[in-house]
Amino acid sequence: xxxxxxxxxxxxxxxxxxxxxxxxxxxxxxxxxxxxxxxxxxxxxxxxxxxxxxxxxxxxxxxxxxxxxxxxxxxxxxxxxxxxxxxxxxxxxxxxxxxxxxxxxxxxxxxxxxxxxxxxxxxxxxxxxxxxxxxxxxxxxxxxxxxxxxxxxxxxxxxxxxxxxxxxxxxxxxxxxxxxxxxxxxxxxxxxxxxxxxxxxxxxxxxxxxxxxxxxxxxxxxxxxxxxxxxxxxxxxxxxxxxxxxxxxxxxxxxxxxxxxxxxxxxxxxxxxxxxxxxxxxxxxxxxxxxxxxxxxxxxxxxxxxxxxxxxxxxxxxxxxxxxxxxxxxxxxxxxxxxxxxxxxxxxxxxxxxxx
Amino acid sequence: xxxxxxxxxxxxxxxxxxxxxxxxxxxxxxxxxxxxxxxxxxxxxxxxxxxxxxxxxxxxxxxxxxxxxxxxxxxxxxxxxxxxxxxxxxxxxxxxxxxxxxxxxxxxxxxxxxxxxxxxxxxxxxx
Numbered sequence: 001x002x003x004x005x006x007x008x009x010x011x012x013x014x015x016x017x018x019x020x021x022x023x024x025x026x027x028x029x030x031x032x033x034x035x036x037x038x039x040x041x042x043x044x045x046x047x048x049x050x051x052x053x054x055x056x057x058x059x060x061x062x063x064x065x066x067x068x069x070x071x072x073x074x075x076x077x078x079x080x081x082x083x084x085x086x087x088x089x090x091x092x093x094x095x096x097x098x099x100x101x102x103x104x105x106x107x108x109x110x111x112x113x114x115x116x117x118x119x120x121x122x123x124x125x126x127x128x129x130x131x132x133x134x135x136x137x138x139x140x141x142x143x144x145x146x147x148x149x150x151x152x153x154x155x156x157x158x159x160x161x162x163x164x165x166x167x168x169x170x171x172x173x174x175x176x177x178x179x180x181x182x183x184x185x186x187x188x189x190x191x192x193x194x195x196x197x198x199x200x201x202x203x204x205x206x207x208x209x210x211x212x213x214x215x216x217x218x219x220x221x222x223x224x225x226x227x228x229x230x231x232x233x234x235x236x237x238x239x240x241x242x243x244x245x246x247x248x249x250x251x252x253x254x255x256x257x258x259x260x261x262x263x264x265x266x267x268x269x270x271x272x273x274x275x276x277x278x279x280x281x282x283x284x285x286x287x288x289x290x291x292x293x294x295x296x297x298x299x300x301x302x303x304x305x306x307x308x309x310x311x312x313x314x315x316x317x318x319x320x321x322x323x324x325x326x327x328x329x330x331x332x333x334x335x336x337x338x339x340x341x342x343x344x345x346x347x348x349x350x351x352x353x354x355x356x
Numbered sequence: 357x358x359x360x361x362x363x364x365x366x367x368x369x370x371x372x373x374x375x376x377x378x379x380x381x382x383x384x385x386x387x388x389x390x391x392x393x394x395x396x397x398x399x400x401x402x403x404x405x406x407x408x409x410x411x412x413x414x415x416x417x418x419x420x421x422x423x424x425x426x427x428x429x430x431x432x433x434x435x436x437x438x439x440x441x442x443x444x445x446x447x448x449x450x451x452x453x454x455x456x457x458x459x460x461x462x463x464x465x466x467x468x469x470x471x472x473x474x475x476x477x478x479x480x481x482x483x
Binding site: 220 | 365397
């Protein structure tokens with residue numbers, strides 16, 4: 001039995017095609033993936049991401065406690081700033097990737113993947129020394145408002161000026177009369193907000209945004225939008241077999257911030273050499289790359305595709321995958337094994353999609 | 357326009373078939389393209405290849421999924437529709453105009469395919 005977000009009835013009312021995702025009954029699309037993708041690239045779309053988890057650290061030492069669990073540095077952030085980070089195990093591989101919000105040094109709020117929420121909470125509880133995490137996942141609905149018109153829409157519904165809320169900054173306030181954490185973040189490559197609110201008010205907020213001109217978008221478009229940006233998806237591109245260094249996420253690892261779980265393993269890997277790298281490629285022959293297809297060089301399997309699709313905006317067959325460092329440079333060529341047919345591919349610059 | 361024309365035969369795998377001279381023209385149904393979503397790639401056999409009834413003769417991919425195409429009848433591939441491989445989205449635009457292959461049948465399987473009413477009933481039963 002799949003779990004329902006507070007917006008489940010709204011999705012059904014709007015004609016969402018529902019599928020199971022990580023144990024949740026979620027809309028994969030409403031009218032069509034490509035149309036919803038284009039809507040987010042050119043206008044404004046809404047995603048229900050209420051299935052994501054929220055974990056909080058509160059009290060004296062909250063920042064230090066959270067900082068020891070994640071790779072990025074909350075001490076370098078300011079109050080009202082969020083950081084993207086890895087939550088690693090001792091091997092230096094991903095337990096999850098998260099966004100950590102600094103309300104204050106005594107209040108850290110962490111958004112985690114739906115599929116990992118219980119695992120993450122157990123991991124944090126087990127490894128937290130003084131300040132224990134609180135699982136707030138059931139206390140928040142979350143709506144992502146994304147697209148070039150997202151700012152104007154949210155601003156219209158919000159009494160307070162949002163100009164000062166830059167990328168990866170957040171504030172609190174009412175949107176359409178609903179109290180929210182208003183976060184300038186997203187997973188699409190477009191400007192926009194992620195709004196965290198009381199589950200009982202989620203429908204009110206959702207329909208106010210729709211009345212304001214946003215259209216609903218499903219998980220299908222969410223996946224194609226993030227793939228075009230080469231944003232990693234946990235379970236596809238990153239997992240407990242890969243480190244941030246392999247995943248090209250060295251920028252979220254802050255070496256000089258003091259100890260954090262996984263740091264020693266990352267230092268050892270850095271010294272020994274990174275064994276494989278997550279790259280973006282496009283096919284130069286007809287076909288569509290998909291997760292788990294083998295990457296071949298001279299007929300031998302040397303890596304694996306972790307995500308792939310026909311990019312609705314790039315109009316190209318694009319993929320993400322792990323390859324040996326020797327094949328990671330832009331312009332490197334290899335083949336992707338598509339149903340026992342080797343299809344030519346080359347490494348390209350990412351993000352695949354660029355504005356304008 | 358009916359989503360399921362009455363002059364076609366249908367399979368449980370959501371292909372349609374139609375007689376054209378002695379050959380059988382094959383495509384996917386409105387339901388198939390709707391379930392797939394935006395079709396982005398179609399892989400068809402070569403002309404002259406042998407296909408077996410109910411077995412895979414090609415692949416159709418949407419933005420999110422890969423699905424096999426199953427032959428309604430066995431025989432030899434007489435024609436393939438290059439216009440569809442060049443413009444896969446035409447399957448969504450009109451799945452009955454966007455035929456995929458034409459088969460020169462080797463048996464009489466065509467007579468055993470579902471008519472429109474039976475296919476529509478099977479779709480409703482599966483809901």
